[in-house]
Amino acid sequence: MLTSTATENLPLTETFKPADQAELADVVRRAHASRTPIYPLGGGTSLGFGLVPKSPGWGLSLARLNRIVDYPARDMTITVEAGITMSALAEVLASEGQRLPIDAPHALQATLGGVVATNTSGPRRYGCGTVRDYVIGISAVDGRGMPFKGGGRVVKNVAGYDFCKLLTGSLGTLAVITQVTLKLKPVAEAEAFVACDVPSWDRAEALLAALVNSQTTPAAIELLGGAAWADDAALGPAAPRSIARLAVGLEGTRPEVDWMVEQLTHEWQALDVTKPHVIAVKEQVDGLWQRLTEFPASAFPTSASPLVLKASVLPSKVGEFCRRVLEIDPGSSIQSHAGNGIVLVRLAEFTPADSRRVLISGLQPAAAACGGTAIVLSCANGAEMTRQSIWGGAGADTAMMRSVKQQFDPLDLLNPGRFVYASL
């Protein structure tokens, strides 16, 4: 649970809890006048993400900006302040049979603003997309203390530049997000998983490739490896000699889910999968979604894993990447949103110094060989990490990102030193 230790890796001299956007903008203006760094705070669940900041500054808590501004449920949109927790938001939406299908760990603490700023996603991204597909309006305060907004409250709108996209995943480095308008989806009537054990990484790729042509429309395609998944409550104990489990999440109306369960079972039998395992009991299904959502953060707040990595590779190279990871650290646990080419790795071993080395000379090259990149999601000893080890260094597009940063936060006061761009 959230404890006061959560903000300890931030060099905070003071924390402000403004009551509304106007008060918040005032704090930022004062910070700007005194050149004081600002660290925006949501639920404190992702403070280990990015480089550890070194410049002392003010915490800026969004805790009191947690109101529902407007919920026209029949339009299937909602406007809320950024400090609302994901669980509080989910509860309000559920009362109308609606949802924001973004799987965020620690939903009791994690705030919507934090989820947007960190571009958090989970297993359902295969079927439902990511944060950028749901934010249709955004309000924020830039590094000078100037409030601005983009988008609007309608589901289709191309007026002006898309600040919703610009701020999603910006880690609070361009502006402090204060309010968000979302488009929503109806809750799924029924859910189930079909799962199987996978004997080799080549076999994993064969099954994943077959899913591209499946008649079913999965909400999630999860390839799971390592100790964390060896004896899952819903998946059961792994078969002898299996190296990974493949779990396909299905959502829809009851007839759709029933049909997909049967269809996928047939498709897998035709591919000689010996025992497709159907998980349809609600408690088991809910539990598995929960574990699939919490995996990258389950070490929070005291990290049991020295390092959690997120790689983004070509979907066809997921098996290959997993194989390389287990060669580097046979004790690691892996969760891949395999349909999207996202691979999350909780490493088991390594001292901080070894982590740096293994990232730069092992894991980053492995991701590159699989057509992608790797970044660190959280790290037990972040203070000793470098930009190269956390973010994989600068890309050709980083210079343009820096120009944008310069325009929105010219004094480099918002979350300084944490994100991909080196200090301005």
Add this chain to the structure above:
Amino acid sequence: MIATRLPQLIDGLRAVVGTDGVLSAHSDLVVYECDGFVIEKNCPDVAVFPRTTAHVQAIVRLCNQYDVPFLPRGAGTSLAGGCLPVGGGVMIVLTRMKEIIEINHRDRYAVVQPGVVNVWLTNALKGSGYHYAPDPSSQGACTIGGNVATNSGGPHTLKYGVTVNHVLGVEAVMADGSLITFGGPTEDPKGLDLTGVIVGSEGTLGIVTKVWVRLTRDPQGWRTLLGIFESVGDATNAISAIVAAGIIPAALEMMDQGILVAVEQAFHFGFPLDAQAILLIEVDGLEAGLDLQRDRIIELCMQNKAREVRQARDAKERLLLWKCRKQAFGAVGRLSPSYCTQDGVVPRTKLPHILDRISSIGSKYGVRIVNVAHAGDGNIHPILLFDERDKEQTARVLLASGEILDECIACGGSVTGEHGIGVEKIEFMHKLFTADDLEAMRRLRTAFNPDGRLSPAKMLPTAGACGLEQKHPARRAAM
């Protein structure tokens, strides 16, 4: 003046792309004087046709060297003057960069050059089980580069989203001639989502030379319904009821009686001409769920006083229905010599209200208005009928248009759902956004386009004019 530097610039451009890649005679350039927004016209000084990314870079560098404004153009089907060469300069026409570079079925993406026509990709993917989802009505002509610039929609955006939801990355020539790749075939590139910022930036942040698009699984089946209503109010209430019931159709389109008459004359589908409104409703997905959704939709339509709900009998009838909808604008020619289409958006529950207001605004100004709408998205396309040779009538049409868009804003909506701001709707930006919002947008543009030579005078009002009345009744309207 540009004129004095022009001969040298043209020589330079010819050296880059060859003589057959440069047009500079006035008679050749009139083709490029406007896009689908024909009220305001201006010829570029030169039109240049690059065939490679390196050509685009060299052209941009020459424009900077000679201090001449430049802008990209695809097929010119845009409707808000996005590729109007305000102040002249060099028009970079991307239609010769028309290669589908890669289709990767396993990793579900395709890579295309900007001049690829939207429907070419659709055709190339036929039979693969996958498609490229954005399908603007102009898809037979419009280019994917243009779709990226305007973040195009289309009838199927209700379920599948607009262009930006399907673009994984872009390669773009920046305003200074440098080349940067944003994103690519893998998801969640690190750092800022500048791909998402460039899509929909109407050519003001960079010139896109390559696009990575996500491919979408073909639905297993469809049910296409035609709901027939005695009043527009009943039809819009039915839309609201369908959305509120948690059903997300692939498409939910409305046509009112005025447009229906023209469409029927053009395509002879058999629409009942006395009906006040029809809804074209399509659900797609797994066969296992479709009949249930269809039945529920029929029930909701009947509860909202539909006269009847018909189902397309077969694929042929479905395609004919869609042809009627997608080519509805072409049929408007049967109703009047000129027309002006608006692109407002309102919250879906405000559809009955806005259509009622459009009707009153039409009466107030003595302008006949017929309606097509991507109704499920709340995106309305009222079509104002007039004769542009009659200046007094034209002026009334412009006033009525402005009042409709003001009403959309008052409903909490927007003045453009998919056509863009371009030059046409610049005057509305200060009504949608505060001075600070616009200042933030200007800063974003400055980061990409510091000298302002790329696509000048688009999308954002100039700082000094913000909030001023900028109506030029004889010039500003979408036709």
